[in-house]
Amino acid sequence: MKRAGFTTRWLPILLLxxxxxxxxxxxxxxxxxxxxxxxxxxxxxxxxxxxVGMDNYTDLASSSEYLKVGKFTLVFTILVTFFSxxxxxxxxxxxxxxxxxxxxxxxxxxxxxxxxxPVAGFIGVLMFNQSWGPLTxxxxxxxxxxxxxxxxxxxxxxxxxxxxxxxxxxNFIFFLSGLQAIPKSVREAGLIDNGSATRRxxxxxxxxxxxxxxxxxxxxxxxxxxxxxxxIDTMVKGEPGNNPMTLVYKVYVDGFRGNDxxxxxxxxxxxxxxxxxxxxxxxxxxxxxxxxx
Amino acid sequence: MTDITxxxxxPIKWSTVLDHAILITGALFMLxxxxxxxxxxxxxxxxxxxxxxxxxxGDQFGANFHKAMYESSGFSGENSGTSMLINSMIxxxxxxLGKIVIGMMAAYALVYFRLRFATxxxxxxxxxxxxPLEVRILPSYEVAQKLGxxxxxxGLIVPLIASATATFFFRQYFRSIPEELVEAARIDGAGxxxxxxxxxxxxSQTMIAAMFIIMFVYGWNQYLWPTMITTExxxxxxxxGIKQITQSFEGTNIPEYGRANMLAxxxxxxxxxxxxxxxxxxxxxxxxxxx
Numbered sequence: 408m409k410r411a412g413f414t415t416r417w418l419p420i421l422l423l424x425x426x427x428x429x430x431x432x433x434x435x436x437x438x439x440x441x442x443x444x445x446x447x448x449x450x451x452x453x454x455x456x457x458x459v460g461m462d463n464y465t466d467l468a469s470s471s472e473y474l475k476v477g478k479f480t481l482v483f484t485i486l487v488t489f490f491s492x493x494x495x496x497x498x499x500x501x502x503x504x505x506x507x508x509x510x511x512x513x514x515x516x517x518x519x520x521x522x523x524x525p526v527a528g529f530i531g532v533l534m535f536n537q538s539w540g541p542l543t544x545x546x547x548x549x550x551x552x553x554x555x556x557x558x559x560x561x562x563x564x565x566x567x568x569x570x571x572x573x574x575x576x577x578n579f580i581f582f583l584s585g586l587q588a589i590p591k592s593v594r595e596a597g598l599i600d601n602g603s604a605t606r607r608x609x610x611x612x613x614x615x616x617x618x619x620x621x622x623x624x625x626x627x628x629x630x631x632x633x634x635x636x637x638x639i640d641t642m643v644k645g646e647p648g649n650n651p652m653t654l655v656y657k658v659y660v661d662g663f664r665g666n667d668x669x670x671x672x673x674x675x676x677x678x679x680x681x682x683x684x685x686x687x688x689x690x691x692x693x694x695x696x697x698x699x700x
Numbered sequence: 701m702t703d704i705t706x707x708x709x710x711p712i713k714w715s716t717v718l719d720h721a722i723l724i725t726g727a728l729f730m731l732x733x734x735x736x737x738x739x740x741x742x743x744x745x746x747x748x749x750x751x752x753x754x755x756x757x758g759d760q761f762g763a764n765f766h767k768a769m770y771e772s773s774g775f776s777g778e779n780s781g782t783s784m785l786i787n788s789m790i791x792x793x794x795x796x797l798g799k800i801v802i803g804m805m806a807a808y809a810l811v812y813f814r815l816r817f818a819t820x821x822x823x824x825x826x827x828x829x830x831x832p833l834e835v836r837i838l839p840s841y842e843v844a845q846k847l848g849x850x851x852x853x854x855g856l857i858v859p860l861i862a863s864a865t866a867t868f869f870f871r872q873y874f875r876s877i878p879e880e881l882v883e884a885a886r887i888d889g890a891g892x893x894x895x896x897x898x899x900x901x902x903x904s905q906t907m908i909a910a911m912f913i914i915m916f917v918y919g920w921n922q923y924l925w926p927t928m929i930t931t932e933x934x935x936x937x938x939x940x941g942i943k944q945i946t947q948s949f950e951g952t953n954i955p956e957y958g959r960a961n962m963l964a965x966x967x968x969x970x971x972x973x974x975x976x977x978x979x980x981x982x983x984x985x986x987x988x989x990x991x
Contacts, residue, residue: 412811412882413814419815422805423806427825429861433859437839440843441836441838501722515730519730521917521968523967523971526942526964530964533957540752572730575726580983636834637923679836682832
């Protein structure tokens with residue numbers, strides 16, 4: 408709040424009302440409902456519900472399918488985060504270094520930001536088309552009989568690839584702006600002290616990029632957990648079956664398709680706790696330890 | 701006089717060549733899938749099925765475009781490309797506009813007024829940043845259903861606005877504006893509404909533009925919420941329609957790649973064009989919002 412703020416009473420309240428109303432109805436109410444219905448067992452035909460306490464949660468913990476999905480989500484998140492961050496960092500460092508064509512490269516490397524995840528998944532389905540997909544043919548040429556939507560590992564590989572393709576631009580934009588924020592004097596000092604470009608990168612650039620990197624780490628984890636929904640949904644073609652899926656996708660499948668409202672809500676609550684933990688981690692650990700600016 | 705042709709040629713720096721090679725590979729990695737889509741919209745479905753993507757540009761662009769935009773698909777026959785495009789526009793623009801108006805109002809109230817419950821309101825609003833819509837999707841759907849918002853534009857747009865990204869962004873920005881400005885305005889006798897419209901709005905133009913681009917792209921690209929809230933085909937957006945398009949590949953004799961890929965292309969182009977044309981605003985807005 409500014410010290411010299413206005414003192415009118417009714418105006419700020421009037422200004423805040425729309426925002427508060429929307430979040431009350433579409434944020435706090437649903438969030439509370441999720442917690443509440445996670446404690447109930449819903450009748451699949453809609454005839455009321457019974458209070459079952461923590462049963463939905465204990466069911467989850469003992470469900471081997473849920474654990475399997477959880478494990479896949481973990482591996483998926485690690486792979487997507489690692490590859491999209493490292494690829495983007497490499498490209499950003501190079502794009503920051505070249506003089507000729509810098510702007511063209513920047514445009515060519517960032518436009519995919521605007522492609523919607525399900526559309527990215529759709530393009531992935533085309534690229535891996537069973538009979539004529541270019542990537543299927545590429546895989547075949549090295550003796551890999553790629554079967555999207557049939558073989559679990561093949562589908563997972565394709566999902567990771569498409570998710571990385573979609574996420575590299577965001578990371579690239581942030582890394583590039585992080586690189587451009589490094590003062591010229593620091594770079595010149597590094598140039599005088601250290602001949603090798605590799606050494607300069609690891610000793611100077613990389614530590615200076617650490618705040619950006621940690622911020623992006625969180626962004627990428629939440630991306631892998633939540634925003635990949637559209638990619639997964641189009642790539643399994645709406646038929647989860649034996650296909651790989653993430654925790655968020657399972658919330659949707661169980662609740663919306665399977666009508667297991669209580670179980671799905673319990674899963675939602677588990678995810679909420681996960682996101683809250685991530686945010687706390689971000690604030691406590693990252694903000695305190697890495698502070699260069 | 702020196703002879704220009706005899707200036708010794710600079711030795712080729714192999715590291716520079718390597719840098720360009722890496723960047724070109726990266727650019728191709730991004731571009732090739734798109735080129736494939738572009739090629740397949742110019743050929744007939746049969747050609748695509750027989751030969752796959754080729755290095756030839758066909759002459760079927762117009763025919764595929766017509767099929768995608770004007771001929772309807774689906775059961776009800778209501779979701780032609782045109783209707784989906786209009787719905788996507790409404791969602792993208794409505795979302796961006798709503799988010800900015802509501803966000804600016806709330807941020808203005810939080811930054812420029814002495815309010816007793818300001819801190820409480822602040823926390824109430826910013827908690828929403830922590831939980832994405834995806835984790836509370838089912839209960840949100842139930843609430844929308846109870847309020848009778850299924851298959852309406854209100855139901856499509858308003859629940860998506862229930863997160864405070866824009867409010868947070870504008871709050872940060874307003875706080876960076878020097879305090880002397882509001883003092884001077886008050887001395888000159890400007891009230892809060894006049895200050896907002898005549899001073900703050902013009903000052904925030906670039907920020908508003910950047911926010912608008914980001915929010916438009918975000919709204920246009922929404923998938924999960926539109927999938928749940930719209931069941932009538934006439935209410936589908938392009939991005940929401942994509943799954944149905946993919947499913948049409950299965951089971952039919954000749955999958956309509958021409959139509960499907962054209963629709964995907966139309967779903968991609970507007971947000972990509974906005975991001976490319978307003979690149980510097982967009983990058984500025986993006987890197988400053990999330991920090």
